Amino acid sequence: MADIGILVSVAWALCVVFEVCLVAILFYRRNDRRFPGFTAYIAAALVGSVSAFVAYKHWGYKSKLAYEVSWSLQAAVTVLRTLAVMELCRHVLARYRGIWLLISRLLAATFVMVAIAAAAIGGRSAGQRVLSADRAANLALAVAIVGLFVFARYYQVQPREPMRSMAVGFFLYSCFVVLNNTILATVFDRFAPFWNFLSMLAFLSSLLVWCWALRRPFAETASAPNMLPAGIYQAFSPEVNLRLRRLNERLRQLSKQPAERP
């Protein structure tokens, strides 16, 4: 363990402590029932942290086997993180059935496209491909979270707490991982000792944000909003667009006219 360094060990221990705290908060405040995906993600992250620690301790920090075990666990945690973000999106928008159907498809398509595009910019070695895949998943998550807030803003839906803070926690960690992995892939030798430490610090920050966000029980006070009859939108939307087209046509004609000067 001497190879890992004291700072990493301390950060690692702190991460485990706060993961345990967050799991305890989730169950104590009964938020595990509202956020089962998020609870599963944190529990998996806790198991992953402990398992990776044990693997590195047992096989050594430079062992290939420990590396493979650690990244396999990380892949599983990333999948659960994706599910937790999906759950968050559902909490924010699912009560608005119409736009939720539209936005969920858009976010899913964006997630897949960004992940594929980011994964394509990978290195040739196995290690760089793993880093690249991790970066791709995190970039896609960050884009999905920003997309969620942008759509919520567009449709005048106000994301409530704790979803808002939870999403910010996910975003900060994902964004940091994107930068951290890119720097590691670029200047591997000089940066390698810090990469793990910085990554843990970022995760620790997100854990603190989540602990704060979930310190109170999440009361699902608001029932589903009274939706309008489907006919209103069906009749109204095409007509608004028709009038917008006319308005644009008029403005186009206006823009084409030569300027008259007094």
Add this chain to the structure above:
Amino acid sequence: MSPVLYVAAAVSVVLVALLIWSLRSSSGERHDARTLDDPGRSNLQYFPQIHQALAGEDHEFLISRGGAKLARLVAGERRDVALQFLAALQEEFDRLMRLARVIAALSPEVQPVQEFERLRLTVILHCRVQAIRARLAFGARPLPEMNAVSTLVSRLAVRMEAAMKELGERAALAAELASAADRGDVDVA
């Protein structure tokens, strides 16, 4: 330094900026909240005056009676009026589009084609209004055709009002919006 690192940094900055914008503006606008059907705040009621101020005949009349200097002075003032009117028109249009988005949010089913079309048309319209504003700011005379544009916005507003009245849902919607706004779910600003 690798170009990938620059791209990653740029993407991160853009994402952070977008996140701050989407979180800040949605809460910031709530301070300026007003109901969607507030007739006292509508700019459309000033159409007749704007129409008269933009009439082309007035300019010729001013040149013939008051001289070129007075005509230039008046034209400048009218240009300012036209710019303010354009800003008001855009504000009115934005209010109507917000209403359209709230209706979409409260509808059990939305058509992606209609939503994308409205977004596209709104972006184009904003660009065109900016272009006209720039033309006016650079000295073009206020054009009477602006009245036609304002009439279209007026019709759009009337149609939206009528759609809500026709279906007898206006009161229910207003109540829902008010309660949703109180709950902090829907921003009607």
